[in-house]
Amino acid sequence: NAGVMQNPRHLVRRRGQEARLRCSPVKGHSHVYWYRQLPEEGLKFMVYLQKENIIDESGMPKERFSAEFPKEGPSILRIQQVVRGDSAAYFCASSPSLLAGYNEQFFGPGTRLTVL
Amino acid sequence: AQRVTQPEKLLSVFKGAPVELKCNYSYSGSPELFWYVQYSRQRLQLLLRHISRESIKGFTADLNKGETSFHLKKPFAQEEDSAMYYCALSGGRETSGSRLTFGEGTQLTVNP
Numbered sequence A: 001n002a003g004v005m006q007n008p009r010h011l012v013r014r015r016g017q018e019a020r021l022r023c024s025p026v027k028g029h030s031h032v033y034w035y036r037q038l039p040e041e042g043l044k045f046m047v048y049l050q051k052e053n054i055i056d057e058s059g060m061p062k063e064r065f066s067a068e069f070p071k072e073g074p075s076i077l078r079i080q081q082v083v084r085g086d087s088a089a090y091f092c093a094s095s096p097s098l099l100a101g102y103n104e105q106f107f108g109p110g111t112r113l114t115v116l
Numbered sequence B: 001a002q003r004v005t006q007p008e009k010l011l012s013v014f015k016g017a018p019v020e021l022k023c024n025y026s027y028s029g030s031p032e033l034f035w036y037v038q039y040s041r042q043r044l045q046l047l048l049r050h051i052s053r054e055s056i057k058g059f060t061a062d063l064n065k066g067e068t069s070f071h072l073k074k075p076f077a078q079e080e081d082s083a084m085y086y087c088a089l090s091g092g093r094e095t096s097g098s099r100l101t102f103g104e105g106t107q108l109t110v111n112p
Helices: none
Strands: A005-007 A012-013 A017-022 A031-039 A043-050 A053-056 A064-067 A075-079 A086-093 A111-115 B003-005 B010-014 B020-021 B024-026 B032-038 B045-049 B072-074 B083-090 B100-102 B108-110
Touching: A005 A086, A012 A017, A017 A086, A017 A111, A031 A075, A031 B100, A043 A064, A043 A075, A043 B100, A075 A086, B003 B083, B003 B100, B010 B020, B020 B108
Parallel strands: A012 A111, B010 B108
Antiparallel strands: A005 A017, A017 A075, A031 A043, A031 A086, A043 A053, A064 A075, A086 A111, B003 B024, B020 B072, B032 B045, B032 B083, B083 B100, B083 B108
């Protein structure tokens, strides 16, 4: 079990380009969460997805950001027309199907996005 | 709104000394509280959760609803405890899924 995989680990983009961040959850996990960590800050929730469904996107910026978790393949966090303020570490976490309460979230190593 | 506060960004102790990492929270319902740890060059991992009431690597944390705190304690710190520690809160069934609200983290350094 390789755990949560994220790629790329480091991504450099120029202002105005698109950034695509990928997350492969733990095998068998059907819940994916994305968090963003700005410099000198804690992790902030962005979006919660299940297969083919966005459950909670209340932490996502209203523009330029989107996320998906298709039936097949990894979850994708997409940032269009990146700006310098998007530079951050983006973490993905996965958990198994929710039972009657909390299920532990397993975190990936993160993708560090740098916008020039 | 839910909020987690870790007042100390940096904490330095000597090996064998007691250590306490502070965490205070704000939440109107019945939260679930967690401590996550990130060792150098490793990914974030769960250290302990309040509902388990267990001790992991010698660490314990007690949820104090009156003071809205969930401080992490260890009586005798070890050098391998040096890491970044994050306190996190989940609203449990009262929020969607298990989304976590994190504090800003405390970097613990245990000196020899």
